[in-house]
Amino acid sequence: xxxxxxxxxxxxxxxxxxxGSMAQQTAITRWPNIVQGMIDDVEKTAATAGxxxxxxxxxxxxxxxxxxxxxxxxxxxxxxxxxxGRDIGGFNTLLAEGQNYTWHASPWLFAECYMYRRVATxxxxxxxxxxQKYDVFKRQKDETFAKxxxxxxxxxxxxxxxxxxxxxxxxxxxxEEEKMLFLEMTQVALWGNATDLSLLSNLSLDQIQGLQGAxxxxxxxxxxxxxxxxxxxxxxxxxxxxxxxxxxVLDNAGFEFFTDxxxxxxxxxxxxxxxxxxHVKDMPWFVSDAxxxxxxxxxxxxxxxxxxxDRRYLDPLVRQLREYFETGKMSIRQHxxxxxxxxxxxxxxxxxxxxxSLCSSSLVIFKGDLNYRxxxxxxxxxxTTPFAEAIxxxxxxxxxxxxxxxxxxxxxxxxxxSEEHVARLEHExxxxxxVRNGKYAVISFSDGR
Ligand code: F6P
Ligand code: MG
Numbered sequence: 001x002x003x004x005x006x007x008x009x010x011x012x013x014x015x016x017x018x019x020g021s022m023a024q025q026t027a028i029t030r031w032p033n034i035v036q037g038m039i040d041d042v043e044k045t046a047a048t049a050g051x052x053x054x055x056x057x058x059x060x061x062x063x064x065x066x067x068x069x070x071x072x073x074x075x076x077x078x079x080x081x082x083x084x085g086r087d088i089g090g091f092n093t094l095l096a097e098g099q100n101y102t103w104h105a106s107p108w109l110f111a112e113c114y115m116y117r118r119v120a121t122x123x124x125x126x127x128x129x130x131x132q133k134y135d136v137f138k139r140q141k142d143e144t145f146a147k148x149x150x151x152x153x154x155x156x157x158x159x160x161x162x163x164x165x166x167x168x169x170x171x172x173x174x175x176e177e178e179k180m181l182f183l184e185m186t187q188v189a190l191w192g193n194a195t196d197l198s199l200l201s202n203l204s205l206d207q208i209q210g211l212q213g214a215x216x217x218x219x220x221x222x223x224x225x226x227x228x229x230x231x232x233x234x235x236x237x238x239x240x241x242x243x244x245x246x247x248x249v250l251d252n253a254g255f256e257f258f259t260d261x262x263x264x265x266x267x268x269x270x271x272x273x274x275x276x277x278x279h280v281k282d283m284p285w286f287v288s289d290a291x292x293x294x295x296x297x298x299x300x301x302x303x304x305x306x307x308x309x310d311r312r313y314l315d316p317l318v319r320q321l322r323e324y325f326e327t328g329k330m331s332i333r334q335h336x337x338x339x340x341x342x343x344x345x346x347x348x349x350x351x352x353x354x355x356x357s358l359c360s361s362s363l364v365i366f367k368g369d370l371n372y373r374x375x376x377x378x379x380x381x382x383x384t385t386p387f388a389e390a391i392x393x394x395x396x397x398x399x400x401x402x403x404x405x406x407x408x409x410x411x412x413x414x415x416x417x418s419e420e421h422v423a424r425l426e427h428e429x430x431x432x433x434x435v436r437n438g439k440y441a442v443i444s445f446s447d448g449r
Contacts (some may be wrong), residue, residue: 001180013107013343014411018380022411022436023108027071031115034287035068038119038136045134056128063122067115074104077114084095084121087336090350091117094341108411109378112286113341120283123129135284135293142297144288145254146307152258155188156313159262168270174237178270182236183229185266186443190405191220192259193251193368194438220441225408225425225434226387226415228445232403235447236363244362246273249338250280251368253294260367261298261321261330268329269320273362276330279354282339286370295332318368333357343377347394363401372406372442376414383422383435387415400448407441408434415444 016027039061046057070077079092094110095101103111119136124131135141162181169175246267248260260278267273281289301307302318324330337351347355358364366375376390387404388395390412394402413435416422425434435438 011381013109013378014113014380015106015433016103016108017105018108018411021108022409022432024104026034026108027104027111031071031112032068035071035115035119037140038162039064039068041136041139044136046362049130053128053130057133058128059411060122060126060131063125064119067118067122071115072411074102077101077103077106077111080114080118080121081125081367085336086122088117089339090340090342107378109343109373110341113339116283117286117339117341124346135291136152137284137287138293138297141253141288141294142301145258145298145301148255148258149308151255152302153310153314155259155262156317157173159266160313160316163269166270170271177378178235181266181270182233182272185263186229186232186405187221187224189259189365189367190441190443192256193405193407193409193441220439223434223440224443225413225421225440226442226444227419228387228403228415229443231409231447232363232443232445235401235445239362241272242274244273244346245275245277245360247279247333247358247361247364249366249369249371250278251365252288253290253297254288255289256367257290257294257298258302262317263332265317265321265324268324274329275335276324279332279333279335279338282334282336285339289370292332292334324420342374344371344374344394345377348393358400361401363403363404365405367405369406369409372404373410375402376412377402378410378412381412381414383413383416384419385414388446390414391446394448395446396449398448400446402446402448404442404444406444407438409436409438411435413440413442415442 014021014023016023018024042060042064045363046054047056069075076094079095080088082088082092091114095114098106098110100368101107101111123131123134123136146258166177166181168178246264248264249258250257264273264276264278267276278295280295283289284291299318299322302314305311308314321330335351335354337347340350342350347358365374375394377392379390381390391402394400411432416425426432426442428434429440
């Protein structure tokens with residue numbers, strides 16, 4: 001049974017058995033669909049592959065079907081094979097501690113991470129190197145990015161116009177115009193998160209394009225239910241920026257990652273930061289999360305004249321981005337902690353290396369819903385709980401500057417100013433839709449003091 005277990009865990013985490021939760025809905029309906037999507041993808045790839053690959057694909061399909069069946073029938077979750085990674089022991093320990101977790105009666109965060117980790121072991125177990133390296137979500141990631149043409153070209157134009165025209169002052173003499181630009185660019189990176197494939201994969205081209213672009217962003221401002229952008233600006237504009245490093249713990253590949261690199265380029269170009277480190281996942285994760293290969297894919301797509309025919313702004317932008325990567329002003333980092341099932345409350349012990357590294361960053365930006373769930377321990381906090389409190393050890397007194405840019409797609413959401421605000425939102429989007437449907441968002445900041 002879900003329960004709060006210690007004074008440091010004052011609220012229970014959401015379970016897949018929590019009545020009426022997004023977690024429950026996910027376990028019962030969304031996971032079987034997501035796994036079926038994986039089966040379809042493998043079969044599609046196998047159909048045009050050689051006989052050996054078709055043969056090995058059958059084993060993968062069998063294993064995925066077995067897992068889907070276990071989910072549908074709410075069976076026990078079984079230990080993972082430790083041969084496929086040093087991190088797997090951690091999953092098995094959590095599973096053993098849970099004693100009798102089943103798919104529909106386990107902590108949502110654990111169960112969902114377990115599912116994606118198990119998928120990775122299914123591919124790793126293949127005797128065929130082709131399938132061992134196969135990203136079962138690549139087709140979806142690529143196809144969706146190719147549908148983002150309008151927003152990509154529009155954002156490229158905005159970036160080039162801004163960076164050509166604005167004379168960026170040096171800190172601390174930043175102007176009101178520069179502040180407004182910071183607010184705008186932060187929102188671009190925020191709403192880039194609205195096109196997460198695990199939630200929105202059935203959208204039409206028009207619907208996807210409706211979620212992107214300047215107009216959509218402007219309209220969505222009122223839907224930011226906790227907005228600390230002013231505080232972030234105050235912090236950035238009142239502290240020295242000469243050696244400032246900003247870390248971005250990425251979420252999704254494709255359009256969202258594009259908005260992240262544009263945001264990062266703006267932070268560098270404006271002098272707000274001197275160096276950006278992007279953190280990616282080690283393996284295919286939560287359908288659309290960015291892996292190292294997705295970084296290469298981004299550039300391949302951006303270079304593709306068929307997908308993005310209007311080159312006026314894209315070419316100079318891509319040149320600039322390449323230069324940032326080549327000179328090390330932007331770089332990619334990996335750490336196995338990001339694909340564990342742990343909440344970030346235990347980062348200091350379970351991800352000591354990455355924790356130490358983030359301690360020397362001037363600002364750590366966590367993108368997306370899953371990172372937010374991990375920051376808040378997927379806890380069912382009252383919505384008015386201050387963000388700095390919900391992030392536990394990473395909050396007050398940690399010294400860490402944490403910024404979460406997240407569109408709301410789960411059960412947890414904190415940082416609201418009052419119960420009246422919560423009631424207004426419930427009225428506007430009943431049944432907690434405002435916490436779940438991806439149309440509302442948070443820009444939450446903790447200054448670590
Ligand atoms: O709630 C929907 C969901 O698929 C969750 O399973 C997961 O937390 C999230 O969306 C992934 O979204 P994001 O890509 O923003 O982390
Ligand atoms: Mg994601």
